[in-house]
Amino acid sequence: xxxxxxxxxxxxxxxxxxxxxxxxxxxxxxxxxxxxxxxxxxxxxxxxxxxxxxxxxxxxxxxxxxxxxxxxxxxxxxxxxxxxxxxxxxxxxxxxxxxxxxxxxxxxxxxx
Amino acid sequence: xxxxxxxxxxxxxxxxxxxxxxxxxxxxxxxxxxxxxxxxxxxxxxxxxxxxxxxxxxxxxxxxxxxxxxxxxxxxxxxxxxxxxxxxxxxxxxxxxxxxxxxxxxxxxxxxxx
Numbered sequence: 001x002x003x004x005x006x007x008x009x010x011x012x013x014x015x016x017x018x019x020x021x022x023x024x025x026x027x028x029x030x031x032x033x034x035x036x037x038x039x040x041x042x043x044x045x046x047x048x049x050x051x052x053x054x055x056x057x058x059x060x061x062x063x064x065x066x067x068x069x070x071x072x073x074x075x076x077x078x079x080x081x082x083x084x085x086x087x088x089x090x091x092x093x094x095x096x097x098x099x100x101x102x103x104x105x106x107x108x109x110x111x112x
Numbered sequence: 113x114x115x116x117x118x119x120x121x122x123x124x125x126x127x128x129x130x131x132x133x134x135x136x137x138x139x140x141x142x143x144x145x146x147x148x149x150x151x152x153x154x155x156x157x158x159x160x161x162x163x164x165x166x167x168x169x170x171x172x173x174x175x176x177x178x179x180x181x182x183x184x185x186x187x188x189x190x191x192x193x194x195x196x197x198x199x200x201x202x203x204x205x206x207x208x209x210x211x212x213x214x215x216x217x218x219x220x221x222x223x224x225x226x
Contacts (some may be wrong), residue, residue: 004154031213042203043155043217050213088154098143098210099168102154 002027004091006103013079014111021074021106023089032065032072033090033100043088047074079110114138116218118204124224125194133189133221135204143210144187146179149201149220161187162210194225 003026013019023032031050035043047056049065049072056063060083062075072089086107090100117136125131137144143162147155157171163184172178176194181187191198201222205215 033213033215035217042219045214045216048214090154092213098160098207098213098215099145099157099171100147100155100215101157105152105154 002091002101004089004101004103006087006089006106008106009104010107010109012109012111013076015080016078018078019076021076021087021089021108023072023074023103025070025072025089025091025101027070027091028067029091030065030067031092033092034063034072034074035088035090035102037086037088037105039085046087076108081110081112084108084110116204116206116216118202118218118221120221121219122222122224124226127195127225128193130190130192131194131223133191133202133223135187135189135206135218137185137187137204137206138216141206141208141216142184143207143215144181145205145207145215146187146189147203147205147217149203151201155203155217158189160210167210191223194223196225199223199225 005024034046047063052067054065060077065072086105088105090102119134145160146158149155159169159179161181176192179189201220203220204218207215
């Protein structure tokens with residue numbers, strides 16, 4: 001059974017600080033996705049990582065993928081309040097085709 | 113352009129009733145997915161279609177759940193004889209194809225079974 005684990009599950013940080021969210025998965029898939037969800041809203045696609053060593057950056061967020069370690073990281077640089085949301089990573093396993101398996105989510109709160 | 117739309121946005125039903133949830137994918141998207149999301153959890157896969165063909169229904173919890181996409185566009189997820197444990201947010205997503213990896217999610221239907 002494919003498992004996706006995120007940590008931490010809850011993260012409270014000060015504005016201006018840096019932090020990293022970790023996503024471990026149990027399959028050999030090379031494809032990993034990061035989504036953002038605001039309270040009461042749908043999921044917004046942030047990054048699609050398609051190969052080992054892939055790194056993508058958008059604003060204060062940077063995502064990377066290490067398929068050998070089955071690990072992806074979402075790094076937050078100089079956090080601002082607008083980044084407060086729940087962040088999910090998801091994987092589609094090589095035997096599960098296009099179905100995404102999501103982690104539990106990391107609830108991020110950025111305090112002024 | 114228009115994103116994925118779902119209707120109704122909220123549905124309250126009594127235990128034992130049947131419900132039908134509708135998803136209208138992004139125009140031209142071949143692949144359509146259904147997920148269920150419990151409060152505080154990530155979405156959980158239910159089923160998916162390429163065009164009108166149901167490719168994988170292994171995530172449907174039991175035979176009370178079914179889905180169809182008869183013309184390869186709009187899809188309906190039907191839950192028969194609803195139970196309280198069916199209460200959740202039901203989300204639909206679409207992608208250009210199942211090889212075009214990015215899935216775009218709709219706003220969801222919040223189902224409450226009383």
